[in-house]
Amino acid sequence: MLPPVIAGVDGSAESLAAADWAAREAARRDRPLRLVHVWNWHPRQEDGEPVTAAQRHQARRVLRRAKERVRAVAPNLRPYDEQMEGPATAALLKTAEASELLVLGSRGLSGVTGFLVGSVAQGVVARATRPVVLVRAGEEPADEHLPAPGGRPSVLTGYRDVVLGVGLGDPCDAVIEFAFEAARLRGARLRVVHAWQPPSPLGLGPGEIGLVGGAQRAEEWLGFLSAVLQVWRDKYPGVEVAETVAAGRAQSALLRAASGASLLVVGRHLTDRPAGPRIGPVTHAAIHHVGCPVAVVPHE
Numbered sequence: 001m002l003p004p005v006i007a008g009v010d011g012s013a014e015s016l017a018a019a020d021w022a023a024r025e026a027a028r029r030d031r032p033l034r035l036v037h038v039w040n041w042h043p044r045q046e047d048g049e050p051v052t053a054a055q056r057h058q059a060r061r062v063l064r065r066a067k068e069r070v071r072a073v074a075p076n077l078r079p080y081d082e083q084m085e086g087p088a089t090a091a092l093l094k095t096a097e098a099s100e101l102l103v104l105g106s107r108g109l110s111g112v113t114g115f116l117v118g119s120v121a122q123g124v125v126a127r128a129t130r131p132v133v134l135v136r137a138g139e140e141p142a143d144e145h146l147p148a149p150g151g152r153p154s155v156l157t158g159y160r161d162v163v164l165g166v167g168l169g170d171p172c173d174a175v176i177e178f179a180f181e182a183a184r185l186r187g188a189r190l191r192v193v194h195a196w197q198p199p200s201p202l203g204l205g206p207g208e209i210g211l212v213g214g215a216q217r218a219e220e221w222l223g224f225l226s227a228v229l230q231v232w233r234d235k236y237p238g239v240e241v242a243e244t245v246a247a248g249r250a251q252s253a254l255l256r257a258a259s260g261a262s263l264l265v266v267g268r269h270l271t272d273r274p275a276g277p278r279i280g281p282v283t284h285a286a287i288h289h290v291g292c293p294v295a296v297v298p299h300e
Contacts (some may be wrong), residue, residue: 007022009063018104023073027074035081066079096129101132104134105121133293144262159186161262163261164190165267172267179295193245255290258286266282267283268296
């Protein structure tokens, strides 16, 4: 069997939105869909306390409701479900190992506070070896699409841009390929963003030219970015690519670029650190503050 798209569901609005998104993605990728409920997603019993009949009944209800939602958005899909015993983060990480990608919910908050990313979702993103997509509560199928004439929401229009954040110091094939494939599946434009930091005068040596204008530096970075992407343009000739370079912090550039996108794709290093796995500042900003679904792709 092909690796499935897996959605973690707990009955919350954000997890149901994640199940909807996962169903659409499974249909786009022609992959099976698996719905997973972890009994102690929100643990309330002591470690080792057996799962009660009430918890099992609640799990069945949660999965049944998620399947009903999935059938409404992807009637040709036949999802299968699974109940697992927690801890939730460990259970989801284990099931994600055999997945095409794992989809989890993230509750959107108003104003500048951005997403509320729970400890389970954040723990999974920080440790997963497969791509993880976070979807906010309230995400609708029409949100992936451009508005119809007059500004009305529609699922019959083209897809909004897929946005990819690239660090040219260490561009990763796995992350770039994920973004190109996502754009191809949607017939969407891929917008690739790289942010560069202007040099500090304190870092210039006595013989260096510190007067090169920002426009010239931007042109150089754009050339580097185009060179990195050329092999992927050749591999995906049907994908329209728009390249953007911006001076300043990568977090700010990505937040601006992802406004109105259908999907944001960012990477995360698979590293063994003494202090434990880390998400990194750019990915951390993305999963907490971007309104569209965010795909976090781990890489070496």
